[in-house]
Amino acid sequence: MEKSLSWREFIITRLIQTSGYSAILFVALIFFFLLREGLPTLGQVDAASLLNIRWYPIENYFGILPLITGSLIVTLGAALIAVPFGIGTAVYISEIAPRWMREILKPLVELLGGLPSVVLGFLGILVLAPFLRVFLDLPTGLTALAGSLLLGGIAVPTVVSVAEDALDSVPRAYREGAWALGATRWQTIWRVTLPAAKSGVLTAVMLGVGRAIGETMAVMMVTGNAPVLALQPGSLFSPVRTMTATIAAEMGEVANGSTHYHVLFFIGMVLFIISLVVNIIASSVVFRSKKRAERILS
Amino acid sequence: MMTKFLSRNRHTVQRLGFSAITVMALFTVLPIIGTITFILVKGGSAISLDFLSGFPHDGMRAGGILPAIVGTLYLTLGTAFFSVPLGIAAAIYLAEYAKENRWTRLIRLAIINLAGIPSVVYGLFGLGLFVLFLQFGTSILAASLTLSIMTLPVIISTSEEALRAVPQAFRTVSISLGATRWQTISRIILKEALPGILTGVILGLERAAGETAPILFTGAAFFLPQLPQSPFDATMALPYHLFVISTQVPEMPIQIQYGTALVLLVFVLTMNVIATVIRSRARAKRQW
Numbered sequence A: 001m002e003k004s005l006s007w008r009e010f011i012i013t014r015l016i017q018t019s020g021y022s023a024i025l026f027v028a029l030i031f032f033f034l035l036r037e038g039l040p041t042l043g044q045v046d047a048a049s050l051l052n053i054r055w056y057p058i059e060n061y062f063g064i065l066p067l068i069t070g071s072l073i074v075t076l077g078a079a080l081i082a083v084p085f086g087i088g089t090a091v092y093i094s095e096i097a098p099r100w101m102r103e104i105l106k107p108l109v110e111l112l113g114g115l116p117s118v119v120l121g122f123l124g125i126l127v128l129a130p131f132l133r134v135f136l137d138l139p140t141g142l143t144a145l146a147g148s149l150l151l152g153g154i155a156v157p158t159v160v161s162v163a164e165d166a167l168d169s170v171p172r173a174y175r176e177g178a179w180a181l182g183a184t185r186w187q188t189i190w191r192v193t194l195p196a197a198k199s200g201v202l203t204a205v206m207l208g209v210g211r212a213i214g215e216t217m218a219v220m221m222v223t224g225n226a227p228v229l230a231l232q233p234g235s236l237f238s239p240v241r242t243m244t245a246t247i248a249a250e251m252g253e254v255a256n257g258s259t260h261y262h263v264l265f266f267i268g269m270v271l272f273i274i275s276l277v278v279n280i281i282a283s284s285v286v287f288r289s290k291k292r293a294e295r296i297l298s
Numbered sequence B: 001m002m003t004k005f006l007s008r009n010r011h012t013v014q015r016l017g018f019s020a021i022t023v024m025a026l027f028t029v030l031p032i033i034g035t036i037t038f039i040l041v042k043g044g045s046a047i048s049l050d051f052l053s054g055f056p057h058d059g060m061r062a063g064g065i066l067p068a069i070v071g072t073l074y075l076t077l078g079t080a081f082f083s084v085p086l087g088i089a090a091a092i093y094l095a096e097y098a099k100e101n102r103w104t105r106l107i108r109l110a111i112i113n114l115a116g117i118p119s120v121v122y123g124l125f126g127l128g129l130f131v132l133f134l135q136f137g138t139s140i141l142a143a144s145l146t147l148s149i150m151t152l153p154v155i156i157s158t159s160e161e162a163l164r165a166v167p168q169a170f171r172t173v174s175i176s177l178g179a180t181r182w183q184t185i186s187r188i189i190l191k192e193a194l195p196g197i198l199t200g201v202i203l204g205l206e207r208a209a210g211e212t213a214p215i216l217f218t219g220a221a222f223f224l225p226q227l228p229q230s231p232f233d234a235t236m237a238l239p240y241h242l243f244v245i246s247t248q249v250p251e252m253p254i255q256i257q258y259g260t261a262l263v264l265l266v267f268v269l270t271m272n273v274i275a276t277v278i279r280s281r282a283r284a285k286r287q288w
Helices: A002-038 A040-044 A065-096 A099-114 A117-135 A144-168 A172-180 A185-196 A198-214 A217-222 A233-237 A243-253 A259-297 B002-044 B049-053 B066-097 B102-116 B119-133 B140-165 B168-176 B181-210 B238-247 B254-285
Strands: none
Touching: A002 A040, A002 A259, A002 B066, A002 B102, A002 B119, A002 B140, A002 B181, A040 A259, A065 A099, A065 A144, A065 A185, A065 A198, A065 A233, A065 A243, A065 B002, A099 A144, A099 B002, A099 B181, A099 B254, A117 A144, A117 A217, A117 B002, A117 B181, A117 B238, A117 B254, A144 A198, A144 A217, A144 A233, A144 B002, A172 A185, A185 A198, A185 B002, A198 A259, A198 B102, A198 B119, A217 A243, A217 B238, A243 A259, A243 B119, A259 B102, A259 B119, B002 B254, B049 B066, B049 B254, B066 B102, B066 B140, B066 B181, B066 B238, B066 B254, B102 B140, B119 B140, B140 B181, B168 B181, B181 B238, B181 B254, B238 B254
16 A cells, blocks of 8 residues: 555656656757758758749749748837837836726736737738728738738737736835835836836847747738838838748648748748747846846845 | 926826826727627627538538537647646646756746747647658647647646645645645645636637647648548638638628637637636635
8 A cells, every 4th residue: 555655656756747848848849840841941942042032932932031021021010019019008007007907907918818810810801901001092901011010919918918027026115215215106117117127028028029920820811921022111011921921821732842841841940940049038038137136135 | 496397397297108108008908899899799790500500601601610610629629638637747847846957947948938939830840740740640639739739838837826826834734744745736736726727728728729820731621511520530620710711712701701700709708708707716715
């Protein structure tokens, strides 16, 4: 009896430990399979044509530059929306709003985070794009701008929740100190609370941008999907095509093992590495600031 | 006089600033309410018993969306089957067993990275590993496995938080009464942390139910004349169906599109509301 109990305990402990380590295994597996299917690209397409400005797979043009610039311009537009509105909303929720308002706003923002992106893309096609076409007098509303507006909305919940956490963790004494010195609440927010929460707010911005780069369905549905080089600000008002949308739109139609198939995995590899870099930097920012806080406290 | 002017100025700045921030918060929140109301209103008239319980016909331009509803249900349950036990076990490891060392930090970094990987990249991974390498084919099984790895980080981090919130005294007392570590966890700690874990699980599954990109090449079918019969069959799904009928089918009746969006939205919002209710009720009832 005693013995079987300790055996059971031992096995369960091992199972739980294995589950804990599984997260590392999954990241490694994902990277491995992206490399396995993506790296053959380099043997089949030379680097010069990969960095070309023409994406036309049917005739073997695999230039991924237009896709990269497409992703960049849409993400930049999204960041210009999500960062001010996200941080503004976080400041409102954490510093200004009365308690009852906070109880309404927080679940609502969480709700936005849970809305399927395909539903937002659907509304983008039916409502946003026609509106932009008429309002800005464009030949089509399916543009980088439409993508940026939707992506901005999709990235906002991430920015709000992380930034709000950061603002929340600023000790109350900081604010009280500022008030006691005669600062208004507004001055306190700008010169004390926000600077104190700087690293957390920075993390919020990075995670929001990371969310925007990786978003697929909504972007694919509203950006018009034209793989043209987007370098001037004017490209915001014309159709573009992002890296994510290219994979989603074309993977279903390629033959497994073809050059096109490998190139799409190669793009996935690039996306994976971008998200890895963003997340590692973001988490090390948090980590460092935590250490500094511990130093101050000790 | 100077100070009086300055102080009035300061307070004007504050009033202006507060108004600006409030307007920004409203601009963030009103579109959310607008979006939901708009779809509820526009889609409401499409909903009927036939729409919910019938198969699509005439190239999806008529009939119902039953196979898509059932498919999303299957995918959500399949995802839960894999991700819930694994996610909770991983959370137990991090909250109850792991020491703060290099490996634990690596696990946390891996979880953060899993959370940040673009959904379409999960789709590629699922295609590479489950569909092709393990030869599950385009199937409910492959799609569920792909979705479950994607939902793991949400389930792990929320469950870990819930486990950590259980006061240390519960553990001390249980161990001092002669219980083993696992008995303490399974009979005391998990019970106390259950509402928090449940909230996390539902929020994770909510995300899985609404996702399209990870199932595009791992399990979603354009149209099927019958319901899937086994985990190795492909399936229709609500989010993919909405994508298909709003972009791929010419002359699609707008009513069916709004109706499909409404059903998907209700599916996801219901899960969200259940999670919120569980969380707030548990908070109100908690005695520690």
